[in-house]
Amino acid sequence: MDYRTIRVEERVGIAQITLARPEVMNALSSRMREELLHAVTEAAPRARVLVLTGEGRGFCSGQDLGDARGLEIPDFERILREEYEPLLRAIxxxxxPTLAAVNGVAAGAGANLALACDVVIAAESARFIQAFTRIGLIPDAGGTWTLPRQIGLARxxxxxxxxxxIPATEAARWGMIYEAVPDETFEAHWQARATHLAEGPTRAYGALKQALRASxxxxxxxxxxxxxxxxGGCGASADFLEGVTAFLEKRPARFTGR
Incomplete structure (x- = not known):
């Protein structure tokens, strides 16, 4: 696919997808949603960790309201069912493992896109905003499911x-995200985290995700x-054998994801 609104980079088990519309704070246009779905679907089979981040000073400002220009009543039900749901399900x-590296403001559907990932690491300057009521809407893109499970109904x-x-440090304290990291070390930190996952027991990670979500x-x-x-499946894997062997030999494990 000819990507125009995102960039996809693949390196040593890491597939990095960067939202690349910095002039509009990486707002989610229909084209971007289509490209994201394609990238997530195509990159996952070749990667051992998937990273989602943003270009410029923001992660994602949410739904691109410019898409609705000229429409009296945007068909949000169709947009959510046909464009957002497949993307969120794919993530x-x-x-x-999926990792959201939130480099700046994450608002509306942009915040909930990040929260759909398995792990969220944010720069301390980042903010998370459920901005929907500001324009007379309710949280969508999975927000009404994710938020109460992460931070409780009251919050x-x-x-x-x-x-x-909500500042990233507060979001981390609440349990909305995993980590808030100083801006000056943010990129090096999330890259190290991504590398750790890319070198880990991929099959066990997949089973772990399935178990926690099913719970x-x-x-x-x-x-x-x-x-x-x-x-039972993990115990029959090459990674389990390698993990036990490495433990007994007192060396770091060299997992292959098999």
Whole structure:
């Protein structure tokens, strides 16, 4: 696909997708959503970790309202069902870890795009804004599902109702994101984290993601059964054999993802 709104770079097990419309704070146009879906789908089978970040001073300002110009009533239901849902499902179902490196403001659907990833690492100057009520809408792009599970109903309700800008340090303290990192070390830090994942036991990571996500809908017995099944697969992997061998030989493991 001819990417015009994103950049895709692949290196040593890392697939990095950069939102590249800095002139509009990387707002999510219809074209960008199409390109993101294609990139996530195509890059995942070749990578061992998928990184999503933004170009310029912002991560993503959310839905590009310019897409709706000339329309009396934007068909948001169609847009969400046909354009956002496939993208969010592709990120959630990605077989390798997904990491959002939030370099600046993440607002509206842009914030929830980041929160759809497995791990969110943000620069301390970044802000997360559920900006929807500012224009008479409700949080979408999975926000009403993700937020209450991450930060609890009270904080999710307040963040959505008031549309406050939540600093990255506060987001980390609340459990909305994993880490807030000083701006001067942000890029080196997330790259090191991505490299760690790219060198890890990829099959175990995939099973881990499946188990944690399923736990919200499973009872205790169902979850124990799922754990046993997934652990059986991990125990039969080359990575498990390598991990045990490395432990016994007192050396770092050299995982291959098999």
């Amino acid at each position: 959630a179902d990605c077989p390798v 999710a309700m307040g963040a959505a109702l008031f549309a406050d800008a 919200f809908g499973n009872g205790f017995e169902e979850q124990l059964a799922l754990e046993a099944r997934l652990q």
